[in-house]
Amino acid sequence: MKVTVKVPASIANIGPGFDCMGIAIPLYNEITVEEAVLPGSGIKINLVDYNEEPLDLNVPTDKNNIVYKAIELLYNFIGQSANDLVITIKTGIPVARGLGSSASVIVGGLVAANELLGKPADLDVLISIATEVEGHPDNITPALLGGFVLSSLEEDGSVVYRKLEWPKEWKLTVFIPDFELDTSISRSVLPEMVSLKDAVYNSRRCAMLIDAIRTKDSDLLSKALKDKLHQPYRAKLIAGFEEIIKSIKNTEGVYGCVLSGAGPSILVISDSKSVNDFREKINKIWLDLNITCQYETMSADENGTIVI
């Protein structure tokens, strides 16, 4: 028996919501989990692109693979050891670009294995296991649930989460550069401690962001999409980021420009009319720095993970 699931990419942080907010977007990985035909054959992990061609990504394909680790925790949760499994990851989400590709495969592996096992784990358990493997819940929860999700990793390992409806008229334009940035590197430049002033700056903006979404208030959104906890430190890793923010700051219909997750991709939130006004501008700033990028304007994915 085998199960395949389709899991969206996600954009974490959205400016002020470092490690606690994220939104699902319509780029997808497909993860298939099947029990191996021959017992004792161990674990096999296949990485393929969307045309089913083998991919040579620099990720472990043994028991150190994060998908396998997550599935093993699920088996442990039900008091069993993981069976011999074949895991196939069909990759439609660019890796190491701040688009939640690791969360997507962790969630995909868990949901597929949970189906195979007859659904012993509920959503809360799946989220908690996935977060244990990923380290933070802000990509995990939108990958699973779709839409915009707030999440808080609690001291006991559980995750409190709430999904809010993302206003359809707020378009998400994602600029994905041709270079990779490992989340571990992007986290290594963050300070251990921040000032009370900066912490309060972000608390205020998280509060504004939630209310802006609930009331579809784009003026409030513009004020909310600022951050002092991670972007200022990460800017030095992403050439052109500060210039891009400045260049579109006063464009009518643009509500804000933030790092997508840990970067290097960049997210612009805007109305649909202004999209043409900033797409070429950003493309050019990066081209002048010898960086090519793909860009796409989309709405949020509201479905999250689906079994196909």
Ligand code: HSE
């Ligand atoms: N919240 C995480 C970060 C997202 O900014 O490091 C990346 O996985």
